[in-house]
Amino acid sequence: MAFDLEKSPAAGPRTRADLCPGVHRPWRADDGLLVRLRLVGGRLPVSALRRLLDVSERFSDGCIHLTARANLQVRGLPGSGAQLTPAALAALESTGLLPSETHELVRNILVSPQTGFAGGRADMHPVAQCLDAALCADNQLGRLPGRFLFTLDDGRGDLLERLTGAGRRGSDLGLVALNNREVQLRIGDHWGEVVRLDEAALHLAGLATAFLSARGSGADAPWHLRELPEPLRTPADPDPRLPSPTQPLPYGAVPGGTHLQVPDGVLTPAQAGPLLERVTDRVADVVVTPWHGIFVPLAAEDSQ
Numbered sequence: 001m002a003f004d005l006e007k008s009p010a011a012g013p014r015t016r017a018d019l020c021p022g023v024h025r026p027w028r029a030d031d032g033l034l035v036r037l038r039l040v041g042g043r044l045p046v047s048a049l050r051r052l053l054d055v056s057e058r059f060s061d062g063c064i065h066l067t068a069r070a071n072l073q074v075r076g077l078p079g080s081g082a083q084l085t086p087a088a089l090a091a092l093e094s095t096g097l098l099p100s101e102t103h104e105l106v107r108n109i110l111v112s113p114q115t116g117f118a119g120g121r122a123d124m125h126p127v128a129q130c131l132d133a134a135l136c137a138d139n140q141l142g143r144l145p146g147r148f149l150f151t152l153d154d155g156r157g158d159l160l161e162r163l164t165g166a167g168r169r170g171s172d173l174g175l176v177a178l179n180n181r182e183v184q185l186r187i188g189d190h191w192g193e194v195v196r197l198d199e200a201a202l203h204l205a206g207l208a209t210a211f212l213s214a215r216g217s218g219a220d221a222p223w224h225l226r227e228l229p230e231p232l233r234t235p236a237d238p239d240p241r242l243p244s245p246t247q248p249l250p251y252g253a254v255p256g257g258t259h260l261q262v263p264d265g266v267l268t269p270a271q272a273g274p275l276l277e278r279v280t281d282r283v284a285d286v287v288v289t290p291w292h293g294i295f296v297p298l299a300a301e302d303s304q
Contacts, residue, residue, distance in 0.1 A: 018223050020146025021073075022104045023092050026084055032060075032076040033084055037097045038104060041111030041128040041152070042070035042288040042295075046279050048095045049286065053272050055091040064272075066265040069110055069149065070288045072097075100136045105146040107132055110162065110171070112154040113249060113289045117297045118256025121155030122177040122197055128152055130201035141208055145223040148172050148211075150204060151186070155179070157243035162290070172211070172225040173204050178241040188225035190235035207232060248291045257297040265292040 020036070021027035027034040037052070049064075056062050056074050065073040074092075078085045084092070098104055109128050116123040131150060135141045149170075153159040155177035163171045163186045175183040183200050185192030187207060195203050214228050215221045222228055251261040260275065267275075275294065279286060282299040289295055 017219060017221075018145045018147050020105060022146070023084070023089065023098055024101055024104060026077065026079060026082060028082055029075060033079045033082070034073060034075040035077060035084070035092065036067070037072045037074075037092075037095070038107040038109075039071055039097070039288055040107060040109045040132045041115070041125060042113055042290075043125070043285050044072075044288055044294075045096070045285050046276070046283065048097050049272075050276060051095045052092075052097070053269065053276075055088075055095065057269065059088045059091060062269040064267040066262050066267065066288055066292055066294075068290050069108060070113070070290045071108075072288065102139070103136045103142045106135055106142060106144040106148065108146075108148060109150045109152065110159060110174075110290060111152045112156055112158050113259075113287045113295045114156070114158075114254070114256050115152075115154040117295075118254075119154075119156050120177065122180045122183070124152040124154045124177070127175075127197065127201050131204055134201055134205035135208070138205065138209070140212060141205065143212060144208060147223050148208070148225075150174055150208075153177065153243075155243055157246040158249060159290075160243065160245040170226070173207050175200055175204070176242055178239055184236075184239045184242060187233050187235075188228070188231065190231055190233075191238050192233055192236055194236075194239055249289060249293070249295070251293060254295075257295055259289065260294045260296060262292050262294060267294075 021034055023035045052064060056064055059078060060074055060076040067073060077088050109131055111124045111128050112120055116125045149172050151159050151163050151171035151174035153163060153176045163174045174186045177183050181197055182194055183197055184194050185203060210232055211225050225232060249259050251259050279296055283297050287295040
C-alpha cells in the first residue's frame with residue numbers, strides 16, 4: 001500500500017518547521033529516500049509521466065505513488081543522509097516537473113480534475129497557472145509551509161468538502177466558482193469576499209502573503225491558516241450561489257474522458273504500460289486526481 005505523507009496527521013502543538021518532502025528535501029524512509037513532485041491541478045504531461053517511470057525503474061522499484069493532493073511520490077531512491085545522489089537528482093530534474101527549485105515545496109494547488117474538459121462553471125486551469133506563477137515569482141512566498149494547500153473548485157462541488165473540511169488536512173486558501181465571471185474565496189475556516197475570476201489568483205497570493213506576516217517565525221509558527229489565533233479576514237456569509245458538495249469522481253467513463261483507478265495509489269509498471277499505449281499521440285496531458293486515479297481526457301478527434 002502507498003504511504004502518503006500528505007495524509008499523515010500532525011499531533012499536538014507545533015514544535016518545528018514542517019518537513020514535507022520535495023526533490024531537494026527528500027524524506028528518509030526505511031527503504032531509502034522519498035521525494036514528492038507537485039503537480040499544479042494534477043496536470044501531468046504524458047512525456048513527463050513516461051520519463052518519471054523510466055527514472056523510477058532505474059533508481060527505485062518502477063512505481064509511482066499518487067497522493068491525496070493529486071501529487072506524485074517516488075520512494076526507495078538512493079542517497080546519503082537526506083540528499084539524493086547526483087545521478088538520481090539529475091534524473092528527476094530531467095522530467096520537467098521541477099520548474100522552481102526555491103518554490104517546489106509550496107506549489108500545492110488542488111483543482112477540480114475535469115475542469116476545462118467537461119462540466120463546471122468556469123475553467124480553473126488558467127487560474128491555477130496564474131496562481132502558480134504568482135507564487136514562484138515572489139521570493140517571500142517560498143517560505144510557505146510545505147503542507148499549505150490551495151483548492152480551486154470550478155463550481156461543480158467536487159472539492160467543496162476539502163475546502164470546508166475541518167482539521168489540518170483541509171484547505172488553507174481557495175475558491176469556488178459562482179459562474180464564469182465570479183468566485184467566492186475560502187479563507188481557512190471561513191468564507192471570504194466574492195471577486196472576479198480573472199483577479200482571483202492575485203487575491204489568493206495576497207492572502208498567502210498576509211498569512212506569512214500573521215504566522216510569525218520560529219519552530220512553533222503555524223503551518224495552516226486555521227491555526228492562527230484570529231481569522232485572517234473578517235468572515236463573510238456564504239453566497240447563495242454556492243453549489244452543494246458532490247461525490248468524488250467515479251471510475252470509468254465520465255464526461256470528458258475516463259477516470260482510471262490506481263489501486264492503493266500505486267501506479268505499477270504493469271498498469272503504466274497500457275495507460276501509455278492508450279494516450280500516446282492522442283493527448284498531451286493526463287490529470288492525477290485526489291482519489292487515487294488518473295483522468296484521461298478525450299482526444300480531440302474523439303470529442304468531435
